[in-house]
Amino acid sequence: MKHEIKKISKIVDELVTFFLKNDTDEIDIKIKKDEKNIIIKIVDYNTCFNKEDIDCITKLLCAQRQHEIEAYYWQLAGEIDSDSELILVGAMIDKAKVKIVDKNLCIELIRYR
Numbered sequence: 001m002k003h004e005i006k007k008i009s010k011i012v013d014e015l016v017t018f019f020l021k022n023d024t025d026e027i028d029i030k031i032k033k034d035e036k037n038i039i040i041k042i043v044d045y046n047t048c049f050n051k052e053d054i055d056c057i058t059k060l061l062c063a064q065r066q067h068e069i070e071a072y073y074w075q076l077a078g079e080i081d082s083d084s085e086l087i088l089v090g091a092m093i094d095k096a097k098v099k100i101v102d103k104n105l106c107i108e109l110i111r112y113r
Helices: 004-021 049-059 067-076 084-092
Strands: 027-033 038-042 093-102 104-112
Touching: 004 027, 004 038, 004 084, 004 104, 038 049, 049 093, 049 104
Parallel strands: none
Antiparallel strands: 027 038, 038 104, 093 104
């Protein structure tokens, strides 16, 4: 757990960068830590993403956590200017839930401790 706080910060940074690059007007982020999990919730209000975009986001975030990639590349999060920011986020989390609620894109990321 040596770098856990920095890893969470990098995940949030990637999410914020992704949404701002895609013309998001308003987002909320909530981070909750408990004994077993760290939960990151983000809401993109009045999302501009269509169903195809959301399916792609879901696919990237629901990739299986890859401890090997995380161990070597987590420090690069936020440093690479590409369209695949969410690939590293997907490799650093254990679960993702992506859904539309009242025109808002709601994402919940769960990282096991």
